[in-house]
Amino acid sequence: MPQRVLIVGASVGGATAAITLRGMGIETVLLEKELHKPKPCGGAVPPAAFREFDIPTSLIDRKVTICRLVSPSGQEASVPVAGTNPTEHDYVAMVRREVFDGFLRERAQQRGAELIHGQLNGLEVGASGVRATYRSMSDGREQTIHADVVIGADGAYSPTARLLGLPPLPRAIAIQERIALPPEAMREWQDTATIFLGRELSPDLYSWAFPKHDHLAIGIGTGPAHSKQAKQLLENLKQRLAPKLAGGRLLLREAYALPMQPQKYLAFDRAMLVGDAAGLVTHTSGEGIYWAMKSGQLAAQVLSQYLDAPTAANLRNYDRLWWQQYGTMYTFLRGLQKWGYGNERQMEVFTEMCRNPDVQRLTFDSYMHKTMAPAPWAVQMKMTWDILRSQVRNYVRPRTPLREQ
Template sequence: MAQRVLIVGASVGGATAAITLRNLGIETVLLEKELVKAKPCGGAVPPAAFHEFDLPQSLIDRKVKQCLIVSPSGQETHVPVMGSVPSDDDYVAMVRREVFDGFLRERAQQRGAELIHGQLVGLQVEPHGVTATYRSMSDGREAKLTADVVIGADGAYSPTARMLGLPNLPRAVAIQERIALPPSKMARWEETADLYLGREVSPDLYAWAFPKCDHIAVGIGAGPGHTAKAKQLLANLKARLGPALDHGRLILREAHVLPMEPRKQMAFDRAMLIGDAAGLVVHTSGEGIYWAMKSGQIAAQVLAHALDTPDAAHLRLYEQLWWQQYGTMYTFLRWLQRWGYGNERQMEVFTEMCRNIDVQRLTFDSYMYKQMTPGPWLAQMRMTWDIINAQARNYVRRRTPLREQETYAVV
């Protein structure tokens, strides 16, 4: 049998892994159960992805150049999307997953990857290879295929991980609605994305309004312990947006889950996990698209050099390279999520902190270029001073949240 790789999941991570493997001349099969419905997602992609993966600008619905952050009490911070050195890459790309994923999947096929429309129902990893059982989505029949290695790129619920005997990861839920607005209303979000904080819209993450080509995506994220309230949180967000959604038409309501912790191990004998299946979603922002693509690329590159001996000892180079490059960023963003979203007073502090120009530039440097850039000592002192002052203001005298202001007004 010719050496080949089975990739379970043909979304951004799986498709990128397939493209990378085919560029290296390795026979590749993609198994995907859903080829019609788009994966629910906010759809924010950094400019780095378009350069690193040679993606056309035509995939971008809108380029966001301003972010509006609204605290629980209603204080607003307007943040320009700009790094330390102004460039043409000072934007956040907004994409629709049905367009973005479809492009990558088609590119993988053009490079020679085989695409099977089926659902994984069984997986055996043995010393000599991998045997997968799948159910055809067209006629329901079961079939088997063999490969040298399997890559699980099948999301937060990952059947691949489950069949490898791995535990579930803690998960957050995200629910959003796509709402078509008249042009006069869409102008509000021409180049702006909104983030909303507060326990009535998201107790431990954030809520959003992201612009797309002809609509906005309005959604919320809720961590473990709050997922049962997701629908009510979304309704609260829409109420908070109020007249901005007048005359809007619901196009689609969608929900998905996000892993909240990376897996301690992402590579095994003849098996690897990437993207959401590996828990590679960053805290604070919940960003996953770039990380799925990058993990797929790195895993494929490591695998290409280890196909003759695809055991854990060789394949775990993938996770070693990953954490060497991105470990500091993941650790910092995990801490920032707990610190900034821990309670409503901290959310007020977080909103104020984002007014600091040094915070803004360092944030977008790391977002756009995926590198943790240490700030000059003077900038660090300014940031520290502003944070101390914001902590004092918000803990000495608590701000009144919007919902309580409205209650007092009625009384």
């Protein structure tokens, strides 16, 4: 039997892994449970993804050029999406996952990957290979597939990780509604993504309003400690935005989970994890699409070198390369989330910080190019001084939250 890779999950991470493997002539099978229901997601993608993965920009619903941050007291920071050297490619791309994922999945099939509509039920990893059992979604029958290696790209609740014996990761919960607005109401949002901070909207993350093709996506995210409040938090957001949603029509309500920390290891004997299954979602923003694609690509590239000896020791070159390249960014964003979203006074400080032109420039340099943008010593000192002044101001004379005004 030729060398074969089974990828569980055919969303962005799994599809990108399959495209990469097929580009190297490796036999690849994609196993996906849900081919028709759209994957719930905020849907923000950096321009880098379209360049690096050769994706047509026709898949973009909206190009966001302004990010607006609203604090618990209602103060706003309007942040232009522009780096140090502005270009026509400075934007946040908004996509619908049913369109974006479908394109990548179809590309994988065009490159020769086999797509199976089924649900993973069992997984055995042995010295000679991997044996997976799945339930066919077409006839309900249990089937078996044999492979040399398995890649888990099956989301925050990853059956692959569970069947490998890994503990579940702590997860944030997000609920989002898609609301079709009249054209005149939609104009306000057409190039602007808005982030809302505050305990009544999200005690530890944020809520949002993102423009899409023909609708506005509004949603909330919150960590494990507040997940039972998620529906009420969404209702609070809808009440806050009620005047701007007048005349709107609900298209869809959807919920999803985001892992709050990475797995200790990303690779094992004859097995690898990518994207949400590996816990590779960045803190502060909750961004996951680009990282799923990038991890799928890197895992496939490493695997291609070790298909003859897919041991944990060899495949963990994927772990090492990933954290060498992106570890600093993940650590920084994890700390920024704890600092900026810790309480409502910190949320006010965070909002004021985002008004700083140097912070804005460095933020989008890092976001659009996926590297930690360096800041000169003088710039670092000025930003630190501004933040310290904001800390003192907001703790000595705290602002009044909107709900108490």
